[in-house]
Amino acid sequence: MEVSPxxxxxxxxxxxxxxxxSYRPIEEKAQALExxxxxxxxxxWSSKDQPRMTHFFVEGAVKPSAQFSLSEAGSLAxxxxxxxxxxxxxxxxxxxxxxxxFVVIEDMKASPYRIDN
Numbered sequence: 001m002e003v004s005p006x007x008x009x010x011x012x013x014x015x016x017x018x019x020x021x022s023y024r025p026i027e028e029k030a031q032a033l034e035x036x037x038x039x040x041x042x043x044x045w046s047s048k049d050q051p052r053m054t055h056f057f058v059e060g061a062v063k064p065s066a067q068f069s070l071s072e073a074g075s076l077a078x079x080x081x082x083x084x085x086x087x088x089x090x091x092x093x094x095x096x097x098x099x100x101x102f103v104v105i106e107d108m109k110a111s112p113y114r115i116d117n
Contacts, residue, residue: 004099005042007070011035012106013090015058019103021046022053022067032056035105043103056080056105058088070094070101077112087111 009019020032024046033043045052052071057064063081073096079087089108094101 005044006100007043008040008100008102009033009035009043010040010102010104011037012104013037013058014107015060017056017058017105019043019054019056019105021050022055023047023050026057026061026064054103056090058090061088065090065092068092070103073101077108 011017014037016034016036018029018032018034020028024031031046033041035041043054053067053069055064055067058080060083061080062083065078065080068076068078073094075091075093077089077091079089082088089111091106091108091112093104093106095104096102
């Protein structure tokens with residue numbers, strides 16, 4: 001019998017990031033999965049009793065991303081509020097391969113939203 005992780009996180013950003021179940025506050029970096037740039041690691045739920053929602057925060061952030069689920073494949077854009085007051089946007093792609101869900105986090109150059117007046 002082969003055992004493999006259900007989730008694999010991949011950091012394709014230029015910064016170290018911390019990935020955690022969303023009930024964990026940003027100050028608890030020690031309880032989150034740390035991913036250095038270009039690194040990948042398996043992810044496991046830290047609490048079976050808490051909602052299965054995740055978030056992440058990057059080095060230099062004062063507020064983590066919005067919560068998101070890992071239950072379905074797809075992509076979304078999320079932001080971290082940075083120390084200088086700007087928002088840093090990230091693309092999160094969740095894709096299923098074999099028996100695992102890959103969660104790939106990438107830098108975005110600009111906001112994914114555009115408002116025309």
